[in-house]
Every structure is written in C-alpha cells, then in structure tokens.
Amino acid sequence: MTRFMFPEIGQFSLILALFFAIALATLPMVGYFRQSLLLLNTARPLTHVMACLVVIAFLLLAWAFITDDFSVLYVSQNSNVDLPLRYKFSAVWGGHEGSLLLWVLILALWCLAVALRLDSLPETIGPLVLSVLGWVASGFLAFLLFTSSPFVRILPDVPTSGGDLNPLLQDIGLILHPPILYMGYVGFSVAFAFAVVALITGNLNAYWARWARPWTAAAWASLTFGITLGSWWAYYELGWGGWWFWDPVENASFMPWLAGTALLHSLVVTEKRGVFKSWTVLLAIFTFSLSLLGTFLVRSGVLTSVHAFAADPTRGVFILALLVVLVGGSLLLYALRAGQVRSSVSFGFSGREAWLLLNNILLSVLTLTVLLGTLYPLLFDALGMGRISVGAPYFNAVFGPIALCLMVFMAIGPFSKWHHTKLATWWKAMLGAALLSMGLAAGIVFWQLFDWLTWFSLSVAFWVVFMTLLDWFNKQFVSGKQRLKQWRTLPNRYYAMVIAHFGMAISLVGVIMVSVNSHEAMVKMSPGSQAEVGGYVFVFDSMELIKGPNYLSDRGHFQVYQQGQLVADLYPEKRFFTTRQQVMTEAALGAGFTRDLYISLGEKLEDGAWGVRIHIKSFVRWIWLGGLFMVLGGMLAAFDKRYRQKRERA
Amino acid sequence: MMKQLLICLALFGFVNAAFAEELMTFRSELNQVRYQSLIKELRCPKCQNQNLADSNSGISVDLRQQVHNMIETGKTDQEIVDYMVARYGTFVLYRPQNTPATFLLWYGPFILLSGGVVLFVVVLTKNRRRSCK
Amino acid sequence: MRRIVLFLPFLVFLVLGVVFYFLLGKDTQYMPSALIGQPVPSFQLVTLEGEQVKQTSDLPKGSYLINFWGTWCPSCHVEHPYLMTLAEQGVTIVGIDYKDQQAAAMQWLRDKGNPYTLVLMDELGQFGLDMGVTGAPETFVINAEGKIAYRLQGVLNAQSWQVIKAYL
Numbered sequence: 001m002t003r004f005m006f007p008e009i010g011q012f013s014l015i016l017a018l019f020f021a022i023a024l025a026t027l028p029m030v031g032y033f034r035q036s037l038l039l040l041n042t043a044r045p046l047t048h049v050m051a052c053l054v055v056i057a058f059l060l061l062a063w064a065f066i067t068d069d070f071s072v073l074y075v076s077q078n079s080n081v082d083l084p085l086r087y088k089f090s091a092v093w094g095g096h097e098g099s100l101l102l103w104v105l106i107l108a109l110w111c112l113a114v115a116l117r118l119d120s121l122p123e124t125i126g127p128l129v130l131s132v133l134g135w136v137a138s139g140f141l142a143f144l145l146f147t148s149s150p151f152v153r154i155l156p157d158v159p160t161s162g163g164d165l166n167p168l169l170q171d172i173g174l175i176l177h178p179p180i181l182y183m184g185y186v187g188f189s190v191a192f193a194f195a196v197v198a199l200i201t202g203n204l205n206a207y208w209a210r211w212a213r214p215w216t217a218a219a220w221a222s223l224t225f226g227i228t229l230g231s232w233w234a235y236y237e238l239g240w241g242g243w244w245f246w247d248p249v250e251n252a253s254f255m256p257w258l259a260g261t262a263l264l265h266s267l268v269v270t271e272k273r274g275v276f277k278s279w280t281v282l283l284a285i286f287t288f289s290l291s292l293l294g295t296f297l298v299r300s301g302v303l304t305s306v307h308a309f310a311a312d313p314t315r316g317v318f319i320l321a322l323l324v325v326l327v328g329g330s331l332l333l334y335a336l337r338a339g340q341v342r343s344s345v346s347f348g349f350s351g352r353e354a355w356l357l358l359n360n361i362l363l364s365v366l367t368l369t370v371l372l373g374t375l376y377p378l379l380f381d382a383l384g385m386g387r388i389s390v391g392a393p394y395f396n397a398v399f400g401p402i403a404l405c406l407m408v409f410m411a412i413g414p415f416s417k418w419h420h421t422k423l424a425t426w427w428k429a430m431l432g433a434a435l436l437s438m439g440l441a442a443g444i445v446f447w448q449l450f451d452w453l454t455w456f457s458l459s460v461a462f463w464v465v466f467m468t469l470l471d472w473f474n475k476q477f478v479s480g481k482q483r484l485k486q487w488r489t490l491p492n493r494y495y496a497m498v499i500a501h502f503g504m505a506i507s508l509v510g511v512i513m514v515s516v517n518s519h520e521a522m523v524k525m526s527p528g529s530q531a532e533v534g535g536y537v538f539v540f541d542s543m544e545l546i547k548g549p550n551y552l553s554d555r556g557h558f559q560v561y562q563q564g565q566l567v568a569d570l571y572p573e574k575r576f577f578t579t580r581q582q583v584m585t586e587a588a589l590g591a592g593f594t595r596d597l598y599i600s601l602g603e604k605l606e607d608g609a610w611g612v613r614i615h616i617k618s619f620v621r622w623i624w625l626g627g628l629f630m631v632l633g634g635m636l637a638a639f640d641k642r643y644r645q646k647r648e649r650a
Numbered sequence: 651m652m653k654q655l656l657i658c659l660a661l662f663g664f665v666n667a668a669f670a671e672e673l674m675t676f677r678s679e680l681n682q683v684r685y686q687s688l689i690k691e692l693r694c695p696k697c698q699n700q701n702l703a704d705s706n707s708g709i710s711v712d713l714r715q716q717v718h719n720m721i722e723t724g725k726t727d728q729e730i731v732d733y734m735v736a737r738y739g740t741f742v743l744y745r746p747q748n749t750p751a752t753f754l755l756w757y758g759p760f761i762l763l764s765g766g767v768v769l770f771v772v773v774l775t776k777n778r779r780r781s782c783k
Numbered sequence: 784m785r786r787i788v789l790f791l792p793f794l795v796f797l798v799l800g801v802v803f804y805f806l807l808g809k810d811t812q813y814m815p816s817a818l819i820g821q822p823v824p825s826f827q828l829v830t831l832e833g834e835q836v837k838q839t840s841d842l843p844k845g846s847y848l849i850n851f852w853g854t855w856c857p858s859c860h861v862e863h864p865y866l867m868t869l870a871e872q873g874v875t876i877v878g879i880d881y882k883d884q885q886a887a888a889m890q891w892l893r894d895k896g897n898p899y900t901l902v903l904m905d906e907l908g909q910f911g912l913d914m915g916v917t918g919a920p921e922t923f924v925i926n927a928e929g930k931i932a933y934r935l936q937g938v939l940n941a942q943s944w945q946v947i948k949a950y951l
Contacts, residue, residue: 286792289796317804320804323803331792334792335790348777349774354770354774361767361769362766368762372758373755376746382805382806386740387739387815388746389742390755392744393745394755394756398760402763709916709917712911737915739915
C-alpha cells in the first residue's frame with residue numbers, strides 16, 4: 001500500500017526543501033563576500049531543486065485530497081467524499097496549512113522564474129537575488145513545517161469522510177482568487193530581493209530598477225487580478241451585493257497594491273532619470289513588508305475579520321519573528337546603507353519627475369491611511385482604551401478625497417515631459433479636456449439629479465479618459481515636416497500605461513454609479529407575487545427543491561420584466577450543506593453592461609412566502625472591468641520587449 | 651461572512667430571524683433614507699465584521715427594529731447613535747467618534763498629506779537651486 | 784540628520800512589532816460591556832411564575848449574577864447544569880428568560896431544576912437591549928454596590944467561572 005506513504009513523502013520533501021532553501025540563503029551570499037564564483041553559481045541548481053521539492057509536496061497534498069485520504073488531518077478537515085472534484089482540488093488551499101503551502105509553492109515558482117531569467121542579470125547580482133529569495137523561502141518553509149504542516153496524520157482511527165470544505169469556498173471565484181492573489185503578494189518579493197541586493201552590494205545605480213521593473217509589473221498585475229476576483233466573488237457569493245467592505249483582510253491586500261502602484265511609478269523615474277534612488281529601494285522593501293504584514297494579520301489571530309484564519313498564538317509568534325527578521329533586517333540594512341546615495345539629476349516643477357514624485361507622495365499617504373485605519377482599532381485595544389470599529393464611513397470620508405486628488409494628477413503626469421515641460425503647450429490642452437469633462441459630467445448629473453460630489457467624481461473620470469486620449473493622439477501622430485501627421489509606433493509599455501489608466505477611470509465610473517444610482521428593496525414575496533424595483537418588475541414564479549452533490553437547495557424562479565419585456569430569468573437559491581449543517585445564500589444575477597439585477601433569498605416565512613432582497617446595481621461590472629484593464633496594462637508592461645534581452649557582456 | 655452568521659445562529663439560536671419584520675413602512679421617505687444610512691453605519695455587535703444592514707443574526711434584526719422604532723418616534727440620528735453606544739459601546743460605530751483619542755485616526759491622513767505637500771515643495775526647490783548652480 | 788531619517792522606518796517598524804507582540808493571544812472575540820461600572824438599567828418585568836411585576840428595587844442585595852437564557856438556545860442547555868452547581872454553592876443568580884415562551888421556560892425549569900432566585904420574563908428583548916445583550920447565554924456580574932462589574936458572552940462553565948469569581 002504505497003499510496004499511504006505519500007503524505008510522509010510530502011512532509012519529507014518539505015523538510016528537504018527547507019534544507020535547500022537554507023543552502024540557497026547562505027552559499028551564494030558567502031560566495032559573494034568570498035568572491036567565489038563556484039559558490040555563487042550554486043544558486044541556480046539549488047533553486048531548481050528547492051522548487052521541485054515544493055512542487056512535489058504540493059502535488060502530493062493535492063493527491064491526498066483527490067483520493068480522499070482522510071488519514072491526513074488537514075484533508076479530513078477540509079474535504080469530503082461528496083465534494084465535486086474541482087473543489088477537492090481547490091480545497092488544498094481552503095484552510096490555513098494548505099494555503100500556506102500554496103504561498104510557499106508560488107514563492108518557489110517565482111524563484112524558479114528568476115533562476116530561468118538569470119542570464120539577463122550580471123553574474124553576481126542574479127545569484128544574490130536568488131539568495132535573498134532563499135531567506136524568504138527558508139522562513140516560510142520553517143513556518144510551514146514547525147507550526148502548520150498540512151501532512152499531519154490522524155492514525156489509526158481514520159475517518160471515513162471529512163468535515164467538508166467551507167461552502168463559501170465552493171465556488172469558481174475561490175478556486176482562482178487565492179493563487180492569483182498570492183502570485184501578487186509573493187511576486188513583490190522579487191522587487192524586494194533586488195532592492196536588498198542593491199543595498200548589500202552598495203550598487204544603487206539605476207540598473208536595479210530596470211531589472212526589477214518587469215517583475216514588479218507582473219506581481220502588480222497578479223495582485224490587481226486577485227483583488228478584482230476577490231471583490232467580484234464577495235459581490236455574488238456573500239449575498240448582499242457589496243463589492244468592497246474595507247474589511248481588515250481586504251485592506252491587507254489593498255495596502256501592498258497601493259504601495260506596489262507607487263513602486264511601479266517610482267521605478268520608472270529611478271530607471272530613466274536616476275533620481276529618488278534610495279526612496280525607490282525603501283518603497284520596494286515597504287511593498288513586500290506590507291504583503292508580509294497582511295500574512296501576519298490574517299494568520300496570527302489578532303484581527304476580527306470574516307476572512308481571517310483560525311489561529312493559535314504559536315503561529316502568531318513565529319510569523320511575527322519572521323516579520324522582524326525579514327522586514328526589520330532589511331530596514332536596518334537600508335538605514336545603514338542608503339545614506340551613500342546621492343541623486344545628481346535635476347528637474348523642474350513641471351517635469352515628469354515632479355508629477356511622479358507627487359504620485360508617490362499621494363499613494364504613500366493613501367497606503368498609510370489604510371494602514372492607520374486598519375491598525376487603529378488594534379492599537380486602541382492594545383493600549384486598553386476599549387474597542388472601536390473603523391469601517392466604510394471612515395474610509396469613504398478620508399481615503400476618497402485623497403484618491404480623487406491623485407486621479408486628477410494622474411491625468412497630467414503622462415502629458416508632461418522629463419525634466420521640464422513647456423507650460424504653454426499644456427494649458428490649452430488641459431483646459432479643453434477639463435471643460436469637456438466637466439460639461440459632460442454636468443450633463444449626466446442634471447439628467448439624473450445627482451449631487452455635487454458625483455459631478456466632481458465623474459468629471460475626474462472623464463478628465464482621465466480625455467487627457468489620456470489626447471496624450472496618445474499627440475504621441476501617435478507626430479507633426480512631420482510637411483505639417484502632416486505621421487504614424488509612429490509606440491512601445492508596449494506606453495500602451496500599458498494608457499490601458500491601466502483607462503482601467504482606473506472605468507473603475508471609478510463603476511464605483512460612482514453603483515453608489516449613487518443603485519436601488520434596493522427588501523420585500524416579502526410568495527410564488528405568484530411581484531415587486532417593482534427601480535423600473536423593473538420582479539415576478540416570483542415558483543419555488544422548487546433541488547438536490548446537489550453535497551447540498552439540498554430551495555431554488556426560486558424569478559422573471560424580470562422591463563416595460564413589459566422579459567429581460568431575465570433568475571434562480572436564487574438557499575442551499576443547505578448537509579455535512580457542515582450550514583445554510584448558504586446563492587444570489588442570482590442578471591448581469592448587464594450598465595446594470596446588474598441581483599436577487600437573494602432571505603428567510604422562509606409562513607405560507608410559502610420568502611423574504612427577498614432585490615438590488616439594481618448600476619454599472620457595477622465596470623469596477624471589475626476596469627480592474628481587468630489594469631491587469632492587461634500590468635501584463636503588457638511586464639512583457640515589454642526591452643526587458644527581454646540577455647546581458648550584453650558575460 | 652455567511653459563516654459568521656451561521657456561527658451566530660448556531661451559538662445563539664436566533665433561528666426566528668424573520669424577513670417579514672424587515673418589510674418596514676416609514677412615515678416619510680426621509681425616514682427611510684435615514685434608516686438605510688444608519689443601519690449601514692452601525693456594526694452588528696456579535697458578528698465578526700458586518701453592519702446591521704447586511705447581517706441576518708438575531709441581534710441585528712432586533713437592533714434594526716429598534717432603529718426603525720426610534721426613527722418613527724421622532725428620535726434624531728444622534729440620539730439613536732447615543733442609544734446604541736450606551737448599550738453596546740463605541741464598537742458598534744463604523745464611523746469612529748471624533749474624540750481626542752481618535753484625533754490621529756481622523757486627522758492623521760491629512761497631516762500626512764500636508765507633510766507630503768511640504769516634502770514635495772522642499773524637494774523641488776532644493777532641486778531647482780541645485781540645477782541653477 | 785539624514786542618518787536619523789533613514790533609521791526612522793526601522794524604528795517605526797520596531798514599535799509596531801512590539802505592539803503586535805502584545806496583541807498576540809488576545810481574545811479578539813472578547814467584548815467588554817459598555818455598562819461596566821453602571822447600575823442595572825431600570826426595568827419593569829413580569830416574573831415567570833407569579834405574574835408579578837418586578838423592578839430594579841426588587842433585585843437582590845449584595846453581589847449576584849444576572850443570567851440571560853432561553854429554551855431556544857442550544858448553549859443554554861450546556862450551561863444549565865453548571866448554573867445548578869453554582870446555585871448549590873450559594874451563588875445568587877437572577878435569570879432573565881430572554882425572548883422566550885412562558886410555558887416552555889416553566890417546563891425547562893421543572894425538568895432541569897431552577898438555579899435562579901428570581902426569574903423574569905423579557906419576551907420582547909427590551910431589557911436585553913438595555914443591557915446590551917447580543918444573544919444568549921450571557922451573564923453579568925453585579926457587585927455589592929449594585930454596579931455591573933463584568934459581562935460574559937457565551938457559556939458559563941468551570942473555566943469562565945474562575946475569571947468571573949474575582950468580580951463578585
């Protein structure tokens with residue numbers, strides 16, 4: 001019965017992976033200081049072996065899930081015989097231990113990716129970057145092995161079936177959300193490693209920024225995608241139609257995103273102009289630190305959140321120690337080494353450097369605002385001042401204005417030139433775009449009777465669109481000698497920026513519209529009855545009982561009419577998951593480009609009546625559509641040709 | 651979040667949380683708007699992180715009813731908030747009160763922002779001076 | 784000066800680290816009552832058996848417990864035997880039958896025994912609201928001055944009794 005050895009082999013490969021990670025963390029480092037090429041060159045093979053071992057461990061855990069090996073404690077807690085196969089696979093990351101293994105797996109894959117692209121880096125830099133990543137990997141492998149091994153067995157009394165996966169996680173959104181989100185979180189470790197190596201070697205020239213850029217863009221794109229997916233999932237799965245709750249755990253993913261966005265921009269300035277060098281290094285450390293902080297907050301049990309994992313204090317202490325070593329160590333290194341850098345390039349008030357500096361300042365303020373709002377209740381509690389909550393009303397009031405301010409400047413930045421911009425060319429274009437966007441927004445606002453804030457926010461969204469288009473037009477069609485406009489091929493990274501900025505504008509429109517133009521009603525309905533919400537008539541047709549693979553479900557059938565025309569058939573469900581004895585609300589969505597129809601079932605009332613919650617969500621898809629644009633932009637930037645060349649001299 | 655709700659249900663057995671009670675009538679549209687915004691800003695004191703509007707736990711149903719009653723009997727928003735705080739503490743306010751203890755929370759971001767603007771100007775003037783030399 | 788600025792991120796992080804350390808192992812679910820140090824809010828409630836109206840002045844003198852319970856509450860089943868033990872040890876417990884049916888509650892006390900010196904009906908949950916109750920079971924410690932000293936959410940058992948005892 002060799003099958004029953006698999007979990008032990010998994011555990012054993014993790015232990016081996018830890019040893020290889022420690023070797024990776026030390027040998028190339030020693031090689032650098034001893035100037036031994038032999039030791040430096042161990043980095044690549046060590047990375048390969050470590051990554052393979054982690055992959056093996058991950059596959060074995062997945063195998064344990066797929067074959068219903070309930071002798072493994074983690075499997076028995078998070079899976080069930082009746083669970084559909086795809087969820088058995090995604091259940092691998094349905095709990096703390098497995099999701100941590102996924103974290104480590106993705107880290108290993110990032111290491112592998114860096115190892116594969118080693119040829120594009122100077123001989124000493126590449127191995128050192130892998131070595132720093134080796135530190136991170138050692139830390140997390142140790143955390144996994146010492147506090148949260150997913151391979152622990154329950155023997156000899158093997159249960160015949162498991163406790164089932166949390167029904168909330170039995171969904172396509174949650175199959176994809178964690179891996180992609182972690183790709184982003186962990187991806188920032190590469191930029192972090194480049195920054196730390198720059199500090200170690202004392203070589204803080206603009207080159208490191210150039211190497212770090214594609215990696216940062218790739219990580220940023222993944223994180224954007226992960227957050228977008230998470231928001232979309234929460235919207236349709238949680239049953240009340242919200243898309244962002246300012247929950248501490250959401251904030252934990254949002255902070256690295258904000259800092260990562262700042263990093264993307266500041267890397268550009270550092271690479272192109274050689275300024276803000278020490279700031280960019282700090283930002284790279286800061287971004288990954290926020291990823292780690294997120295991990296700490298979610299997994300240590302200090303937070304009251306919906307998404308937080310159940311945790312014990314040992315884990316908390318371990319991960320805090322990890323945080324202190326990695327973040328504390330790199331910040332100390334920064335404090336000791338960054339003083340040597342001096343920028344020599346100058347720029348004026350109107351130069352693009354200045355606008356990107358402003359971008360960085362505003363994004364940093366936004367990041368710190370979210371950090372403040374997330375940690376304030378914790379600090380309050382720690383100081384024994386009682387318990388407070390910081391929620392959406394706070395963030396809307398504080399974060400909102402600063403973010404809008406950032407978006408106003410976001411439109412101007414690309415328009416400016418490095419070093420200095422001629423003001424005369426500016427004003428005309430900007431004034432035109434500003435008037436046009438304000439006029440357009442005013443039209444919409446008067447037509448629908450919204451308020452001043454809506455008008456201003458919409459103006460900002462249009463302003464970004466117009467300015468970006470104008471800039472593209474100016475750059476695409478260059479005035480030739482005969483005053484004819486000529487085509488010019490613009491690089492991918494320019495389009496990356498255009499698309500990502502468009503994405504922001506699209507999301508902003510979604511955010512504004514869904515908050516001011518949505519309708520909501522809670523009504524009591526029985527089969528045959530109807531309700532009118534926001535110009536749509538919802539007819540409750542029938543109710544039936546359905547049996548799913550691992551649940552029973554009350555499924556309603558609603559028909560939605562607009563001006564007498566049938567526009568959607570919707571089937572909201574109330575599912576009862578038999579193993580976990582949990583009731584889940586499955587909302588039904590009638591998706592549309594400018595509005596979503598949203599029905600969720602509440603409680604069953606007497607006489608076959610149901611409490612029904614109906615929403616009309618205006619432009620809600622635009623929020624995620626904009627997210628996808630940003631992802632596309634990030635991917636384009638990551639795969640820009642310029643970064644793909646090999647190193648010139650060996 | 652459903653999970654917490656269910657934990658609430660299991661632990662405290664408020665299975666009788668009925669939607670019908672939700673189907674409230676208001677004396678005026680203003681009252682309805684006030685009700686909607688209040689239940690979005692008040693936190694369910696038992697759930698992990700949900701407002702009264704989104705939570706279906708028993709205590710949320712009761713508190714929504716209470717908010718409704720107080721609005722319909724002519725209480726001001728401030729009176730309703732005070733009523734909740736007196737019983738459930740400042741924890742139930744998603745909009746933290748503006749007290750000396752929350753000064754940093756409310757004004758911190760704007761202090762940072764002003765600091766950022768000062769920094770921006772300082773960096774640029776310094777830079778300009780250098781470039782003039 | 785520049786040196787100090789460079790150390791600033793490190794120092795801020797260290798402070799945060801220390802704060803995090805003290806946060807570890809803290810019970811994030813624990814919610815102190817907003818009424819600590821205040822007298823029991825005034826009420827007029829009917830007793831379970833006698834149909835008598837009682838008010839604040841009818842509460843016991845000296846320190847005692849107020850226990851919110853209901854027959855609909857699964858955890859109250861778990862808690863009940865321990866309340867019986869406490870009652871035998873001479874602890875005064877006032878029971879509030881919270882959002883419950885009178886007949887069911889009387890049956891419950893007949894079946895399981897009555898640990899309470901006084902049982903009041905709070906059918907609509909209004910008194911529960913005034914006490915800041917979020918569910919059942921919940922137990923309040925009232926000290927000798929008649930002030931609320933502690934609130935326990937969830938089951939009262941030998942373990943939580945160790946904490947509560949100190950407040951009596």
